[in-house]
Amino acid sequence: MSEAIPAETIDPRERLLAEVAALPLLPGVYRYFDAQDQVLYVGKAKNLKRRVSSYFQKDHGGTRIGLMVGRIARMETTVVRTEAEALLLENNLIKALNPKFNILFRDDKSYPYLKISGHEYPRVSYYRGAVDRRHRYFGPFPNAWAVKESIQLIQKVFQLRTCEDTVFNNRSRPCLLHQIRRCSAPCVPEGRTPEYARDVRHAERFLLGETQEVMDGLQAQMMAHAERLQFEQAAEIRNQITSLAKVLQQQAVDENSATGRDRDVDILAVRVQGGRACVNLAMVRGGRHLGDRAYFPKHVEEATAVLLDDEADGPSPQASPERQVLEAFMTQHYLDAQVPSLLIVSEEVDPLLAEALSAQSGGKVTTQAQPRGQRRIWLEMACKGADLALARLLSEEGSQQARTRALLDALDVNCEDIATFRIECFDISHTAGESTQASCVVFQNHQMQSSEYRRYNIEGITGGDDYAAMRQVLTRRYSKLAEAAQLGTGRLPDIVLVDGGKGQVSMARSVFEELGLDLSLIIGVEKGEGRKVGLEELVFADGREKVYLGRDSAALMLVAQIRDEAHRFAITGMRARRAKVRTGSSKLEDVAGIGPKKRAQLLQRFGGVRGVAQASVDEIASVKGIGKELAEEIYRVLH
Incomplete structure (x- = not known):
């Protein structure tokens, strides 16, 4: 043995x-x-x-x-x-x-919905987020524009309100929307009629695709009013029928075509070219075509090569990259998501996929690759959208790659793989020294990497001292990263851009000298004469002469793009921080015993948080529901 x-x-x-x-x-x-x-x-x-x-x-x-x-x-x-x-x-x-050799789609289920609230006089609104069972939701819609267009249709035909509940509860007369016949004004006693609930029901059925039923119901109500000699009410319903008929005509809804039967359908078209892929998803909800949205997966070349060589099981050697991309999208997109009963696809897919989606959704899911009639028109539209979206992406990427290469050439930088070339850019933003904030944005793989952006609240400096702010943010950003880079566990950027001239570059130079980092990484973007766009010059921390790239330079376009993104990111963060400090809204919300109702009463009484802060304890206590002790606590927190 x-x-x-x-x-x-x-x-x-x-x-x-x-x-x-x-x-x-x-x-x-x-x-x-x-x-x-x-x-x-x-x-x-x-x-x-x-x-x-x-x-x-x-x-x-x-x-x-x-x-x-x-x-x-x-x-x-x-x-x-x-x-x-x-x-x-x-x-x-x-x-x-997130494996490197798998086709990966970005996890984006943040679709917008149309919401009809559970109010006695419901409000129709745009909504994105977690659902609440007290309300009804219709969708999903491919984009915000599709939701807002549907809201406009509902306003025009059914005249449902769109105002916030706080506005609704405090109106004494109808608003302009009532004057232009876009709202029946349930905010005032004259508009609170049983007909509003009827219109809400009709709007819900319209969104569900029951358009013929809605038309039949309206016509029956119009005839009933006419028989009772209620000609004004009959005329109002007649106007609704006319508006609805125009909407249906514009939507080209034909009850004899596939549209009348297919109330909820997803149409998926895929295109692969130049190592990139696009899946265009078009949505039909309630029998209406709502538009489309394009998705661009990662790792397409790597993943399709692995799958094509894998002959033992699963996709055959003849399986096209289009089919592989489409199957990857369908499984990832509909995972733990709502799946319509019919999926019209531009490529034949594995029957196992429909079986798995059916088991997951609890209802039968069918895929159709060679549709006819109206379904074929939908698929052709989706394919055309995929072609255009992919062509636009390839054009933009080609332009970005050219810009990256132009910048490398202008700076005489050697880089084996320009896709790994990384730029980090910093900017400082404040308002007269108030709420100073620094931003860091990242450019890599020929595009801005928004998931790696960072904001830094700057504290302990003299207001308006941009040099001290730059010192603080660079020290915080690179002190730990420098140690990690020395140990081989982190990576420094290839270029550090700072928005400023010699002064900011000198400050960055001193920080890098303290940290023992390469000074050639630092480049300042100095405004040109008269601060005119296109006249910027690059300033170097290692003693090199300034470089003017030229107004039409592709390299300058890339530098300006990154610099402007850093400025945008810094200023939006600074404004949000400034607004929070000035309004003190978070302080008021944190007061124990102050809920939404009491907070609304305080804001309405004093005209905002600033007015509450200026009020005395006795004035705050005079608000209904606010006692002496609570008023003292509010005053203490706000001061």
Whole structure:
């Protein structure tokens, strides 16, 4: 009997192959990790052993899959009961782990809705956020414009109110919307009639796509009023019918076409070109085409190369990149989201996908790749939108890459991969020394990286001292980063832009000297003569001469773009901080015993928080519901 070989003496590659050989012949999900324990790839399989073995049974050479396999240090697997479960788990892990060799769509379920409140006289409004069961929500809509257009239609046809409840509760006469026949004015006693509730019901049915039922109901009510000789009421309903008919005509709703049957449909069109992809999602809700939204995934080239080479299971070698991108979008987008019963797609997709979505949504989900009639028109519109969106993206990226290359050439910077070239830009903003705030924005991979933006509240300096503010923000930003860079666990930017001339550059130079950082990283953007746009010059901290790039320089356009973004980010943060300090609203909200009702009474009585702060204890106590003790607490907090 031979002795067991100690585990620590086994080659890691041999251990990995032994794990592959021991995998079960069952469906599941697998994850590959590199030596730094970063996830490389997440995949699903109906037969784990056969699927995973295919990666290691042949030499993939210098292909992308070969590069990935060469980096695999370990793997993890999870066995599931069915392929549908594997599909859902795979995409949960893709969204959570962000693997480099998977197609990844940005997690954006922040769709707007149209909301009808649960008020006695409901309000129609635009809404985005968590739902509240007291209200009714219609959508989702692809964009804010589609919601606002629907609200305008409801105002025109059904005359529902759009005002806030605080305005509604304090009006003594109808507003201008009532005068132009866009609201029936339930804010005043004359407008609080049973007809308002009827109009709310009609609006809800209209949004659900029951347009013919709404028309029939209105016509019956008009005839009933006419028979009772109530000609004014009949004329009002007649006007509603006329307005609704015009809306339906503009929407081109034909009850004999597919539109009449398809009340809730998503149309998905995909295009792949130049290593980039676009999925255009168009929405039909309540039988009305609401518009579309384009999505652009990451890692398309890497992921499609891996999938195309993977012949053992899942997508076949003939599966097009378009199909792979579309399937990735459908699983990730509809994961834990509302799925309509019909999905019209530009590419045939795996039937397993519809099965998994049906199981998740609790209702049958059907996919259709070759529609006819109205559905075909919808798909052609979505395909055209995908073509235009992808062409626009490629054009913009080409322009941005050209700008990045122009800046590298102008600064004589050597960079093996210009996509990794990183710029961090700083700006200081305040109002006469009040609420000073610094911003840091990041440019990398030829675009602004908004998720890496940071704001810094500047404290302990003389108001208006921009040099001290710049010293503070650079010290806070780079003191820890410099230590991490020396240990190899962090990365400094390739360029640090500061919005200012010699003074700001000198301040940045002193900070970098204290931290032991390379002075050649620092570049100041100095305003030109008369502070005219296009005359800016670049100032260097390492003693190089100033550089004027030229008014039409692509490099200057990039510098100006980054500088302006830093300024925008700083000034918006400063204004928000200043408003918070000046109004003191957070202080009033934090007073124990002050809820929304009492706060509204105080603000209405004194005309705002500043008026409350200027009031005496006795004046505050004179407000209904505010006792002496509470008034003293309010006065103490605000002072």
